[in-house]
Amino acid sequence: MATSTYLSNPIVKIGAVDISDQCTAATLSQTTQELQANAFGSSAVAYVAGLQNNSLTIDLYWSTAASETYATFKSLVGTVIATITIQGSSAATSATNPLGTLTGSFMPTLSPVYTLGALTTCSITFMGGTFAWSEA
Amino acid sequence: MDRYVITSSRVGEIGTAFVASPSDDIAWLLAGGFIQRSDTHPSKGAKLAIKPDAPTSKKD
Numbered sequence: 001m002a003t004s005t006y007l008s009n010p011i012v013k014i015g016a017v018d019i020s021d022q023c024t025a026a027t028l029s030q031t032t033q034e035l036q037a038n039a040f041g042s043s044a045v046a047y048v049a050g051l052q053n054n055s056l057t058i059d060l061y062w063s064t065a066a067s068e069t070y071a072t073f074k075s076l077v078g079t080v081i082a083t084i085t086i087q088g089s090s091a092a093t094s095a096t097n098p099l100g101t102l103t104g105s106f107m108p109t110l111s112p113v114y115t116l117g118a119l120t121t122c123s124i125t126f127m128g129g130t131f132a133w134s135e136a
Numbered sequence: 137m138d139r140y141v142i143t144s145s146r147v148g149e150i151g152t153a154f155v156a157s158p159s160d161d162i163a164w165l166l167a168g169g170f171i172q173r174s175d176t177h178p179s180k181g182a183k184l185a186i187k188p189d190a191p192t193s194k195k196d
Contacts, residue, residue: 015159015160015161015164015165016147016148016154016157016160016165016170017144017146017147017165017168017170018146018147019146066144066169067143067144067146067168067169067170071168071169072146072168075164075167075168076164082159082160082161083159
């Protein structure tokens, strides 16, 4: 089978806090700015790498119980998060279960969505910071 | 050195010691109820397996 299927076991941690059981989606965007590096004589557009411009968006249920979503994130708005890690499963880190670490990202917004007849959710985007994969 | 005990399963096994890494935000973990300070010291009833002044040789 050519794809990896994750049914329920990805791990998302904010620092040491495992928030996986409130999380329904995590979207990582590992991006590097592209800088044009053309000069006279160039025959095609060429680029070199600029700054990293990473982001991670996680969708969560908005639980206000002790040690849940609200308690975890209420004081983090407007702060830089030291480390956020994301991994496909709780198995040991390896080449087939790499650990992604976003270091020094900024959390600008906390926006719970209260909807009639549905569980309350929130989507949080962490912006910036350095991202790296680890296989060991 | 401050000691902490885990109080939420989000951080680890509840009741066990929390070993902080340099990147851990202790104030945030305390405020969120994930860990608590611990003043636990070895029990006064604890006994050493070998007393420091116990003779080690049976000769003489």
